Amino acid sequence: MEDxxxxxxxxxxxxxxHVIEAPTDMNFNMMEIAxxxxxxxxxTCGGMALCASCHCYVESDHELNPPSxxxxxxxxxxxxxxxxxxxxxxxxLNNDMDGLVVKLAxxx
Amino acid sequence: xxxxxxxxxxxxxxxxxxxFEAGLLKLKCHLVDALPxxxxxxxxxxxxxxxxxxxxxxxxxxxxxxxxxxxxxxxFKPEFTLGERAETIEKIDDKMYQLTTNRxxxxxxxxxxxAGGLGCFEPRKPPIEGLDKFEDHGVEYMVKxxxxxxxxxxxxxxxxxxxxxxxIELSNIAKSITLVHxxxxxxxxLDSVEKVMDLHKAGKIELLTEAQAVxxxxxxxLEEVIVKKDGGLHSRKVDYFIPLFGLSPKLGPIADWGLNxxxxxxxxxxxxxxxxxxxxxxxxDVNTYEGKLKLILCGFHEGTLMVQSAFKYIYPDQKLSFKxxxxxxxxxxxx
Numbered sequence: 001m002e003d004x005x006x007x008x009x010x011x012x013x014x015x016x017x018h019v020i021e022a023p024t025d026m027n028f029n030m031m032e033i034a035x036x037x038x039x040x041x042x043x044t045c046g047g048m049a050l051c052a053s054c055h056c057y058v059e060s061d062h063e064l065n066p067p068s069x070x071x072x073x074x075x076x077x078x079x080x081x082x083x084x085x086x087x088x089x090x091x092x093l094n095n096d097m098d099g100l101v102v103k104l105a106x107x108x
Numbered sequence: 109x110x111x112x113x114x115x116x117x118x119x120x121x122x123x124x125x126x127x128f129e130a131g132l133l134k135l136k137c138h139l140v141d142a143l144p145x146x147x148x149x150x151x152x153x154x155x156x157x158x159x160x161x162x163x164x165x166x167x168x169x170x171x172x173x174x175x176x177x178x179x180x181x182x183x184f185k186p187e188f189t190l191g192e193r194a195e196t197i198e199k200i201d202d203k204m205y206q207l208t209t210n211r212x213x214x215x216x217x218x219x220x221x222x223a224g225g226l227g228c229f230e231p232r233k234p235p236i237e238g239l240d241k242f243e244d245h246g247v248e249y250m251v252k253x254x255x256x257x258x259x260x261x262x263x264x265x266x267x268x269x270x271x272x273x274x275x276i277e278l279s280n281i282a283k284s285i286t287l288v289h290x291x292x293x294x295x296x297x298l299d300s301v302e303k304v305m306d307l308h309k310a311g312k313i314e315l316l317t318e319a320q321a322v323x324x325x326x327x328x329x330l331e332e333v334i335v336k337k338d339g340g341l342h343s344r345k346v347d348y349f350i351p352l353f354g355l356s357p358k359l360g361p362i363a364d365w366g367l368n369x370x371x372x373x374x375x376x377x378x379x380x381x382x383x384x385x386x387x388x389x390x391x392x393d394v395n396t397y398e399g400k401l402k403l404i405l406c407g408f409h410e411g412t413l414m415v416q417s418a419f420k421y422i423y424p425d426q427k428l429s430f431k432x433x434x435x436x437x438x439x440x441x442x443x
Contacts, residue, residue, distance in 0.1 A: 044226055044356070044357060045149075045153055045154070046402075048153075048154060048157060050153050050154055051153065051356065052356075053356070069295070072291070072295070073268070073295040075290075076266070076267040076268060076289070076290055076291065076295065076353075077232060077266075077268065077353045077354040078353075079232075079234055079235050079353075080235065081290060106235070
């Protein structure tokens with residue numbers, strides 16, 4: 001692994017895996033990474049955990065920061081929510097997330 | 109019927125500030141918004157969040173920015189049609205459009221400025237097959253008239269304030285209420301959570317947590333909702349199913365107005381933010397062009413240039429001389 005660059009995988013809604021190299025020292029979150037890759041993630045609220053349009057499933061077994069109350073509240077308004085559901089905008093990239101795999105949740 | 113110079117579709121920050129810039133050119137504006145109050149996303153999604161990139165305000169709460177904008181445009185006496193969605197537009201004459209809302213309000217103007225942001229806020233609908241079949245026949249996404257539910261059996265789904273508040277309110281009116289929520293804990297005001305728990309303990313409502321509605325059944329009218337809980341399916345015979353999962357924006361009818369749309373945004377010419385249809389402009393988050401940034405700041409700029417072009421479109425023979433507000437003030441400009 002290069003300094004402060006990790007590889008993450010985003011599986012789109014058609015099941016295709018996109019492996020992306022992403023910097024960890026630029027304060028990016030997974031929603032922004034997905035959008036930068038032109039994947040169909042709305043990110044309506046811009047990353048404030050206020051819209052649930054970047055809902056994803058964490059498919060790898062990384063230990064991530066637990067969801068905040070705000071994030072849980074928004075997941076209450078989302079559909080197709082599973083135990084591994086997260087808002088990708090709340091997954092801020094760090095070096096421990098190398099190899100992370102997330103899958104985009106369906107849009108309703 | 110209303111007549112104005114510019115119909116602004118969307119009363120968010122960009123639409124509101126455009127009233128000011130239009131007012132400086134003595135153009136009158138009429139704003140239409142599906143939400144019942146002005147401010148758009150700022151009021152609906154994040155009124156208490158600070159914004160840091162409004163020039164001259166190191167930090168301002170989104171709700172305060174809307175209050176300030178309303179004060180700033182008040183001298184120009186904009187008209188508002190709120191709580192109604194701009195539904196159709198038709199060209200009734202050379203340089204005259206007629207816009208009709210979903211409630212039948214009619215507004216005529218030579219220019220339409222679409223400042224629709226992300227679109228209209230609509231209730232989030234759970235992805236249950238066949239749910240749309242029962243809309244207005246037992247499925248309601250909002251409570252308009254509580255009396256509609258008197259002595260009826262209801263199933264309410266959701267875990268936020270509106271689900272809690274309506275459960276409390278309707279518990280005195282309905283025959284029975286089942287509240288279904290994905291988790292064991294509820295967000296929303298502590299007071300409301302306690303009240304719902306008390307109602308549950310007193311046997312006045314049924315509470316199904318870690319559960320979700322997955323199917324709806326009935327004939328012409330809804331008769332039954334199937335709830336998944338603990339891996340099993342449970343049936344509840346109800347007259348009404350009320351899913352309360354908040355609002356999310358959809359572009360809506362604007363998509364059918366014959367404008368060039370690219371990924372849910374309207375393509376514009378950056379010269380004046382005009383669309384492919386003469387007399388129709390698009391400003392703010394709803395438009396797209398190379399290098400587009402969805403910032404309030406940019407929306408203000410777009411609205412400012414747009415009204416200059418709108419003036420020339422409406423009055424092609426009049427000369428427009430640009431004046432600074434520092435020179436002329438704004439009071440003197442008022443009609």
